[in-house]
Amino acid sequence: MFSIGKISFSLFVPVLTFVQNGKWEVYILGSDGKPVSRESWKVIYADSEETEKGNYTADKVFDLQESTYWKTVDKISYPHQIVIDLGEKQKITGFRYLPRAEKGAPGQIRKYKIYISDGFKL
Known part of the structure; x- marks a missing residue:
């Protein structure tokens, strides 16, 4: 788990590099240490x-479905990025992910960076 302290943020911006089009489910942990x-x-x-x-x-x-996953188009170079709006301010204390569970399937994140913000304008 990656700990980032008890800070309120409404925008979660993970910038991820993962092995072979990794497949996983994301969990953001709140101030109680449980997924928000x-x-x-x-x-x-x-x-x-x-x-x-x-x-x-x-x-x-x-999406709360451990059998579904995000997949990038083949042969797109790393790192892969996703920006998620949490919809409201959250006290964030950590990050977890559940890798794809099928035997032999890729899904481990090789490296990751997490950027957070309390506002974002397009």
Whole structure:
């Protein structure tokens, strides 16, 4: 787990580099150390989404379905980026992810950086 302290932020910006189009589910931990609700989350930006070979859009990283996942288009170079609006300010104490569970399937994040903000204007 990556600890970032008890700070209030409304915009979560993970910039991730992962092995072989990693597949995973994202959890943001609140002040109680438990995952915060993802009901109001929305994707603001994703650098790549595979939609021709299936429904692998970026919102799959927080759709509460461990069998679905975000997949980038093949042969797009790293790092891959996703920007998630949490919908409201949250006290964030950590980050977890659940890698794809199928045997032999890629899904481990190689490196990641997390950027957070309390505001964002397009």
